[in-house]
Amino acid sequence: MGKTIHWKFTVILLIVGFMVAVQFNSMQKPEERDTRDIWAIRHELSTEKQYHSELLTEIRELDQTISTYKSLNDTNAGKALSETVDNLYKQAGMTTISGPGIILNVRPSAESVAFGVPITGISPDLLTRFVNELNRFKGISLEIDGKRFTTLSSIRDINGVTSVNGLHISTPPFTIKIITPTMEDSEKLYNFLSASTIRDDFYLDNLLLVIGKPEANIEIRGYKERFENQFLREIPKGE
Amino acid sequence: MWLPLLGLLVGISLGLLSDIQIPQIYGNYLSIAVLAALDTLFGGIRAHLQQVYDDKVFVSGFFFNIALAAALAFLGVHLGVDLYLAAVFAFGVRLFQNIAVIRRILIVKWTERSKVSQSNATE
Numbered sequence: 484m485g486k487t488i489h490w491k492f493t494v495i496l497l498i499v500g501f502m503v504a505v506q507f508n509s510m511q512k513p514e515e516r517d518t519r520d521i522w523a524i525r526h527e528l529s530t531e532k533q534y535h536s537e538l539l540t541e542i543r544e545l546d547q548t549i550s551t552y553k554s555l556n557d558t559n560a561g562k563a564l565s566e567t568v569d570n571l572y573k574q575a576g577m578t579t580i581s582g583p584g585i586i587l588n589v590r591p592s593a594e595s596v597a598f599g600v601p602i603t604g605i606s607p608d609l610l611t612r613f614v615n616e617l618n619r620f621k622g623i624s625l626e627i628d629g630k631r632f633t634t635l636s637s638i639r640d641i642n643g644v645t646s647v648n649g650l651h652i653s654t655p656p657f658t659i660k661i662i663t664p665t666m667e668d669s670e671k672l673y674n675f676l677s678a679s680t681i682r683d684d685f686y687l688d689n690l691l692l693v694i695g696k697p698e699a700n701i702e703i704r705g706y707k708e709r710f711e712n713q714f715l716r717e718i719p720k721g722e
Numbered sequence: 723m724w725l726p727l728l729g730l731l732v733g734i735s736l737g738l739l740s741d742i743q744i745p746q747i748y749g750n751y752l753s754i755a756v757l758a759a760l761d762t763l764f765g766g767i768r769a770h771l772q773q774v775y776d777d778k779v780f781v782s783g784f785f786f787n788i789a790l791a792a793a794l795a796f797l798g799v800h801l802g803v804d805l806y807l808a809a810v811f812a813f814g815v816r817l818f819q820n821i822a823v824i825r826r827i828l829i830v831k832w833t834e835r836s837k838v839s840q841s842n843a844t845e
Contacts, residue, residue, distance in 0.1 A: 489725050489726065490725075491777065491780065491781060492725075492726040492729070492766070493725050493726045493728070493729035494729065495729075495759070495762075495763060495766075495780075495781070495784055496726045496727075496729040496730040496733060496763070497729040497730065497732055497733035497736075498733060498759065498784075499730065499733065499756070499759045499760065499763060500729070500730040500731065500732070500733025500734040500736070500737065501733040501734070501736055501737040502733075502737070502752060502755060502756045502759060503733075503734060503737065503756055504733065504734045504735075504736070504737020504738045505737045505742050505743070505744060505752065506744075506749070506752050506753055506756055507737070507738070508737065508738065508741065508742065508743055509743045509744050509746075509749055509752070510749070512743070
């Protein structure tokens with residue numbers, strides 16, 4: 484082979500290699516096109532803005548706590564701390580609280596009673612779906628059949644019986660209590676639930692979700708168990 | 723011998739590293755161009771082994787084949803007939819033929835060489 488042939492083969496092979504690699508690239512990870520239209524983008528923007536405002540609210544609350552600490556002198560520091568702890572307990576759902584809200588009733592549908600269908604408990608899937616649906620609303624407190632539902636609560640099937648926080652949910656009828664921050668929110672929640680398809684999901688399981696009118700004062704119990712703390716450790720004083 | 727291989731490696735790494743992607747609709751054109759390029763390449767190697775290699779034929783064939791294949795695919799898309807399949811078929815058959823010829827030539831060369839070395843050893 485002469486030198487010119489070498490050279491030409493090299494150039495041609497370089498081109499071939501490049502083409503093969505580009506083709507390989509295009510086949511391996513096809514370019515994902517952005518197919519969102521202006522409304523989809525606006526929608527995403529609005530969710531981000533909501534996050535933004537939520538974060539700002541949180542920051543404001545924390546700032547307030549800091550300023551309380553600063554304004555208090557040493558003698559009152561203990562009080563401020565205990566207030567914060569109380570606040571945290573309340574947030575975690577360990578205290579009994581009362582406020583405006585609605586009471587929901589889950590009971591067997593009239594048809595299933597008429598046909599003599601055996602009444603079974605609510606399934607964990609349905610209950611989870613229901614709680615997810617409710618969680619669209621921010622700041623609500625929830626009690627399912629007398630069991631306080633907190634962020635640490637679980638909905639599980641234990642030996643065939645649906646349980647919340649490890650405690651069995653009784654066979655329908657049972658009640659679900661929801662407390663909202665304001666009466667207005669209660670009305671919103673009432674309207675939302677009345678229009679929601681979640682009732683159809685209940686009906687598929689031969690259950691009826693009866694949504695009560697918003698009430699001014701509902702009381703729900705605190706989470707009775709102690710929180711398990713597996714990972715956080717108290718630092719010895721002076722460190 | 724090593725320079726062309728180096729060229730191939732450089733080309734592949736360049737293509738992979740530059741992360742160039744071509745849109746899905748042009749994928750057909752590139753794939754057929756790759757096929758045409760490979761065909762020309764093996765044709766060139768065969769011609770070289772048969773001692774009929776010509777620079778101009780090789781280089782012009784390389785670019786002309788690619789252009790023709792892409793044009794055929796383009797025409798096919800606009801006529802609604804998968805004409806690029808014709809190119810795939812033609813190039814595919816030629817590719818196999820070329821490789822078969824190369825293989826035979828190499829086998830003949832190899833057997834001749836071993837015969838020569840044997841005769842050298844007996845002498």
